[in-house]
Amino acid sequence: MKALVKHLGVADYAKTYAAMQAFTKERDTNTVDEIWVLEHPPVFTLGLAGDSSNLHSPSNQIPMVQVDRGGEITYHGPGQLVVYLLLDLKRLGIYVKELVFRIEQALIDTLSEFGVKAERKVGAPGIYIAEQEQMPREWIGAKVAALGLKVSKSCSYHGLALNVATDLEAFGRIHPCGYEGLKTVDMQTLGIKDNIDRISQVLLQHLQKHLMLDGLNELDNTR
Template sequence: MQAFTKARTGDTPDEIWVLEHPPVFTLGLAGDAGNLHSPSNQIPLVQVDRGGEITYHGPGQIVVYLLLDLRRLGIFVKELVSRIEQAVIDTLADFGIQAERHPGAPGIYVSEQPGVPPEWIGAKIAALGLKVSKGCSYHGLALNVATDLEAFKRIHPCGYEGLKTVDMQTLGIKDNIDTISQRLLQHLQKQLMPS
């Protein structure tokens, strides 16, 4: 991502990368390593150059890297964040999950709704962390589909002690991760790519 962004010119097409990571904790630029309160020999901690705090990435989680020329798209970072969040909200709605933003806390959280146990109301289901260099973004978002939620118990997710993290599977969604990835990509393209 760094090399791609550094080598970009005004003519370089935007790219969206969709992938899953092996288990890893990542710590953003403003992150406090103390938020990894229960280290694991099996899960490394990697310092990265995105914004945000600590999070976990692993199998069963859709990670989307957004390599976008914001000047060409005519949007600023705050609007980019809002559009990414809306794409995640719309994707979750397609699978029957109501979700919302929380002011001052980037990411997407489960809304109060019928069928969702009270312990999962307000739980974080998607994280967001970006880097902008020379008007171009990289890093992106992570949507928990069928993720190892135990790994999140080793950290204070996004720096918030006691923040619950949930995945779509726990909320009863059994769809294939590829199907969900495709739907998320469609919503991101709708939000971010000029028609």
């Protein structure tokens, strides 16, 4: 299967959210899948099952947007690699649970390439720092990537967010994914100095492999 990768730079969350919804509503069985790679200005997003009280320390500078993905509250901001997956699951021959598993594996494999062992946690979608040598104890079990998806007409949108060089203070204003006391970390804090463009290239390679996409045609919309 083919997919078109669009690099969107720093993109307004509300406009991007509306564009994802419109793309999914208007697509048909011949529409080429798309993968959007971007960053957002600071924003909190609250999923369908979310409890707004999990934003325990609101900020006048950071808005909160209610959205139609699964999951709880999370934060998006500069230095966080966001990848939206607009895929026809029926055409790919997979269900949403399998999609989640494959996205998680792509993230685990990506982090492994940069020397970080990461893992899943049952009942807590996302990717977490695993027990490993030469890793500060405070970051074992910390969340480094989040997932949230919506499926409509067998087509997915929303996607994943990997913390590369992110404002961790903003995560301190929420109970990430509804879990009080859950620590959040980024790759920079773990000592990884590669820039977000390099990390996105590696992640896209692993997504291509795990999602059985035999060709990613890239389009740079940031210029």
